[in-house]
Amino acid sequence: MAVYKYFGPGCSMFGYGCVEGLGEELSRRAYEKALVVTDKSIVELGIAAKIISVLDGAGIGHAIFSEVKPNPTVANVKAGLALLKAEGCDFIVTIGGGSSHDCGKAIGILAANGGEVEDYKGVDKSAKKSLDIVAVNTTAGTGSECTRAYVISDEEKRTKTGIKDRNALATIAVNDHSLMMSLPKKLTAATGMDALVHAVECYISKNGFMLTSELALAAIRCVFSWLPEAVRSPSNERAREGMAVAEYLAGLAFGNGGVGMVHATSHQLSAIYDLPHGLCNAILLPPVMRFNKRAAAGKLAEIGRFLRPLEAEGKDDETMADLAIAEFERLSAEIGTLVRLRTLGVKEEDFGLLAEKALMDGSMGNNPVQPTVQDVMDVLASVY
Numbered sequence: 001m002a003v004y005k006y007f008g009p010g011c012s013m014f015g016y017g018c019v020e021g022l023g024e025e026l027s028r029r030a031y032e033k034a035l036v037v038t039d040k041s042i043v044e045l046g047i048a049a050k051i052i053s054v055l056d057g058a059g060i061g062h063a064i065f066s067e068v069k070p071n072p073t074v075a076n077v078k079a080g081l082a083l084l085k086a087e088g089c090d091f092i093v094t095i096g097g098g099s100s101h102d103c104g105k106a107i108g109i110l111a112a113n114g115g116e117v118e119d120y121k122g123v124d125k126s127a128k129k130s131l132d133i134v135a136v137n138t139t140a141g142t143g144s145e146c147t148r149a150y151v152i153s154d155e156e157k158r159t160k161t162g163i164k165d166r167n168a169l170a171t172i173a174v175n176d177h178s179l180m181m182s183l184p185k186k187l188t189a190a191t192g193m194d195a196l197v198h199a200v201e202c203y204i205s206k207n208g209f210m211l212t213s214e215l216a217l218a219a220i221r222c223v224f225s226w227l228p229e230a231v232r233s234p235s236n237e238r239a240r241e242g243m244a245v246a247e248y249l250a251g252l253a254f255g256n257g258g259v260g261m262v263h264a265t266s267h268q269l270s271a272i273y274d275l276p277h278g279l280c281n282a283i284l285l286p287p288v289m290r291f292n293k294r295a296a297a298g299k300l301a302e303i304g305r306f307l308r309p310l311e312a313e314g315k316d317d318e319t320m321a322d323l324a325i326a327e328f329e330r331l332s333a334e335i336g337t338l339v340r341l342r343t344l345g346v347k348e349e350d351f352g353l354l355a356e357k358a359l360m361d362g363s364m365g366n367n368p369v370q371p372t373v374q375d376v377m378d379v380l381a382s383v384y
């Protein structure tokens with residue numbers, strides 16, 4: 001017998017300008033007042049105002065919390081929760097990338113269950129469903145709008161806690177690529193590589209199954225088809241749509257099959273140096289996959305055959321796995337994410353600490369092989 005469980009959002013909306021249709025979905029539910037959770041840039045770009053006008057049109061009130069930091073913090077969650085209570089909001093609208101969604105998920109879980117973020121570390125630790133969450137996505141990377149996962153940084157403890165909780169799933173996920181057109185090249189590249197890493201790590205995850213593998217392969221194909229063009233020509237609607245689909249497919253895949261050592265390590269880089277999640281993942285993908293080859297050469301070779309079918313005939317797994325890794329590296333170089341850790345201010349003397357923390361990260365358990373502290377340090381050194 002095999003039992004695989006699959007979780008996804010209740011309703012997902014796609015299409016250029018589809019957020020205009022959100023009012024109809026909201027009107028089906030008896031919402032009165034939204035806590036809008038977002039960040040300052042999203043407000044300045046006028047993106048938050050667009051969604052607020054949809055709320056107005058549906059006769060729904062709102063209060064706005066726009067203090068979310070990239071790598072959202074426990075302090076962000078506490079402040080947002082206090083505003084939600086003070087304003088008597090009965091649901092949450094997150095607008096932005098993974099940071100806004102993750103912060104909103106934590107607020108929603110605490111509003112329904114009480115306690116502190118730390119209490120929910122692990123899998124399915126909450127008793128009650130979060131307040132309803134409507135996740136309006138503006139980056140093409142994290143998949144947070146369609147996953148059970150959320151990640152919150154504790155600035156004092158310099159940790160980043162990953163939580164998986166079915167009660168944190170969004171009720172409505174909106175992937176309107178018209179809201180992604182303003183993403184600058186660097187952010188398009190880094191967030192797009194996050195989506196690729198979700199798919200690759202899920203494909204080789206110990207906890208994946210056929211559905212997640214097929215979703216992951218589709219996501220990989222989408223990223224290779226559309227990410228270079230989205231970075232080259234930010235106003236290309238088709239490329240933006242392709243990346244909105246890619247990151248969603250990757251989210252559905254890893255949200256159910258898991259991610260591994262790239263994420264376990266990159267969470268520590270973000271926690272200690274406050275570095276962008278997608279960029280850290282992009283840097284770590286090739287060396288971690290070289291390390292993982294000892295246990296996952298066959299799976300990596302399958303990705304290689306998928307990406308380079310014309311070169312596959314007669315080649316063994318080792319060769320095809322190397323070709324897959326070379327493709328990851330080529331893409332990363334093309335879009336400007338193949339940078340060295342030293343250029344981001346990472347310090348060599350922290351490698352031991354980073355490695356120890358990476359081994360304790362919840363994602364590490366999905367990795368096809370369990371590394372030692374020295375293995376993680378070697379990976380970091382190879383991209384230093």
Ligand SMILES: NC(=O)c1ccc[n+]([C@@H]2O[C@H](COP(=O)([O-])OP(=O)(O)OC[C@H]3O[C@@H](n4cnc5c(N)ncnc54)[C@H](O)[C@@H]3O)[C@@H](O)[C@H]2O)c1
Nearest residue numbers: 041070071097098099138139142144147149150182183277
């Ligand atoms: N929950 C999950 O499943 C999951 C998965 C992966 C990563 N994450 C987390 O998500 C966070 C990263 O999220 P992210 O990579 O989406 O970035 P982000 O949400 O941190 O946003 C990065 C920057 O991009 C800006 N931005 C967002 N959309 C924009 C747009 N359309 N135009 C212009 N600027 C825009 C934001 O204002 C912000 O300054 C990390 O904390 C990471 O750990 C969560």
Ligand SMILES: [Fe+2]
Nearest residue numbers: 142194198277
């Ligand atoms: Fe990620």
